[in-house]
Amino acid sequence: MALFSIQDICKSYPGVQAAQNVSFEIDEGEIVGFLGKNGAGKSTIIRILAGVEQPDSGTISMYEAPCTFTMAKQAADAGIAVVHQELNDVPLLTVAENMAMGLGYPKKAGILDRRALNARARAALAELHMDVDPNALVGELSVAERRMVMIARALLTDAKLIVLDEPTASLTEREIEELFAVIKRLKSQDVSFLYVSHRLKEITELCDRSLVMRDGHLVADVQMKEIDEDALVALIAGKRKESLTSKRAERTFGDEVLRVEGLDPFYRGSPFDLHVAAGEILGLAGLGGAGRTETIRQILGANPNLGVTCTLNGRNVQITSPKQAWDCGIGLVPEDRRNEGALLNFPITHNITLSSLKLRRSRNWLPFPSTGKEAREAEHQITTLNLKTPSAEESLANLSGGNQQKAILARSLSAGCKVLILDEPTHGVDVDAKTEIYSQIMRLAASGCAIILISSELPELIELADRFMVLSEGKLVASLNGEVSENELLKLCLTANSEMVA
């Protein structure tokens, strides 16, 4: 008897059929991959089986008994724990309080037993080898930590089915390993998983079976033993895989554009310098907590007391805020784009053109942009990044997670920056769109933009970057020019204090 099944689930939104007659089953102790391009309908199905949204038609059953989930609690009570793609934690509550939401709070003599609450949270976090204070406010954690906290919460619930919608976006290799170990252990206790990821390596490593969605339809239900990665990509894309990236041609760099001296992410007393030339892509490698995002913050003037000096095009500049950096021509695509960059209730067009309104004027002396030019730029980006939406006027909030990422990325790609800093640019983005983003980054570099790239996906970093700086625990542990293998780079990331490599 199947643990869980859905039959003929349909769901439409204005202008989109997000799910059409989707049926599948999940057995006890089975790890099932849930795949599909951005906007294919994965999160829609997940929101339905979590009770967050209702289907137009179709049924959900647990152990062949039909269930109706009209609110999240019913799904949770039935034994389904869901970690959504868009984190729905509460920043102003502590880690332990967030983890207790929906589970009930332990009480002693009628009042909240904070010690028990924290102990429970600490135990779940320890399973993931996470060293986070249960009393810390969730809003003060990094995106990766917040995601891990939500995963730990799912582990606390004694669920029979755990649904993870892109759990590894923004997690590091080490955190992913911890997560996989826990998933495999729970599987041996007959817990089942529905697992969404755009990273096929994870799917092949973890899953027994995969479901593939395309344009709202379930197009494949395959045992992983019976399929290889190329065939899986073909199923996702609906066509044979093209070569993922075009190996870059010999590229030439111009003059140094940006030089920043005295960076010291965690004040370890061993400051380092960073420089990047026109047309060059500098890769910042390192594991989570290595100090990559902090380095970026310091470049953008987050800590004026540190004495970081910044030279832009040979001129000394004093950068004290991201806004000022932007005025100097230094753009940033932040890691947490949804919180730091998305105007969710605004149309896609404005989300794309927000940073380049000056470039969209029909006459330079006019103080406002031309709506026609704005619309054309938006259409151009929508087509090149294959952004799935009924129209450019749709609110950003109504797009699938990956398509939101693309829209915010498009904003900076089209802004005409001298230096562009990209923090995990392809998180949550499907294979096809990744290829397109890679070529846009290359094109930008070829046009003379200096690029600083952070990516936890080493193959991506290796493919794109001309030079690498490896950080570990806030220190620069290696600087590398040219070719490097994934294993070499990973080894450098893992070994702190390794010798400087010329």
Ligand SMILES: Nc1ncnc2c1ncn2[C@@H]1O[C@H](COP(=O)(O)OP(=O)(O)OP(=O)(O)O)[C@@H](O)[C@H]1O
């Ligand atoms: N609230 C909504 N209003 C309107 N359209 C929506 C809404 N939520 C989702 N959609 C649309 O439904 C389709 C399926 O979206 P869904 O979020 O399920 O995709 P997904 O497979 O999870 O993609 P991703 O990999 O990008 O997360 C998309 O075309 C999306 O724009």
Ligand SMILES: [Mg+2]
């Ligand atoms: Mg999704």
